[in-house]
Amino acid sequence: EAGVAQSPRYKIIEKRQSVAFWCNPISGHATLYWYQQILGQGPKLLIQFQNNGVVDDSQLPKDRFSAERLKGVDSTLKIQPAKLEDSAVYLCASSQPQGGGTDTQYFGPGTRLTVL
């Protein structure tokens, strides 16, 4: 079974530029998550999708971050414009809902973003 795929693996941009990350979840997984992991911290949930609908985006900085999952499969996360503090690893995860908070989330390798 193929795991969660993410691209690119690394990205370096100047501040105020735009950047997009792509995620392909495990086949059949209805739930998709984007996390931000700043160096020295644990991952922080940015947005959660159930199929192509947003379940939780309470911690997504909506003035600069956007995400979509148009067909309920792949997802893209965009930052426009980027700030220095956006330097982090962006992790995508997917799960198959079983109810009650017991879902196992499977993580991709992440995209390491450096904003100069």
Added chain:
Amino acid sequence: AQSVTQLGSHVSVSEGALVLLRCNYSSSVPPYLFWYVQYPNQGLQLLLKYTTGATLVKGINGFEAEFKKSETSFHLTKPSAHMSDAAEYFCAVSLSNFGNEKLTFGTGTRLTIIP
């Protein structure tokens, strides 16, 4: 709301020694608890999870954790450390509400194994 505190951002143990990584949680409802491991330049991999039932949970690679409600703890242990255990370990909590599988992670503990 829920939160997780991992005591010790860095832990070093000798090969063959006991591994103990500490995690305390705060939750307004009965929690589900998880330990994830992250190897360099890789995503997170689930080691084990506690949902309900038996409070001692066994995971992969010889790790286990015990849920202690009275102490609000979920410490991770392994009897004998191996060089391949060197990684970063994250404790996480989610709420036992249907449709709310949001994971809240601790800040992580980097485990170093001394040959």
